[in-house]
Amino acid sequence: MAVTLLAAATPAGAAGPPEKTCPPGFNLGALSLEQRLQLPKVQAALEDGIVTLEQIKAGAAAIDKNGNGLLCVQDIPQANNAAPAAGFEYFYNLSDDNAAARR
Ligand SMILES: [Ca+2]
DSSP states (O other), X not given: OHHHHHHTOSOTTOOSSOXXXXXXXXXXXXXXXXXXXXXXHHHHXXXXXXXXXXXXXXXXXXXXXXXXXXXXXXXXXXGGGSOGGGOGGGOOEEEEOOSOOOO
């Protein structure tokens, strides 16, 4: 119960910097596009021609529902054991962060 109350301690609509909260398991936290482009798997995907910068930006825009430029990133643990054809060695799991959406 105490943990639940702590998580809800910031009132909705409060002024100040946006919260950077991510779902459980998103171990790399909320990262900006510039930060995500520095991740090793993203670098590899770009260098190997798996994706383009434009595709990365378009994909991020589709996930970033609250429009703050931040996405939660999870380094998928089983990726290292995935078959090469699956392409998992290039990808992270992405989810929008939980900062209050401003619509
Ligand atoms: Ca976001």
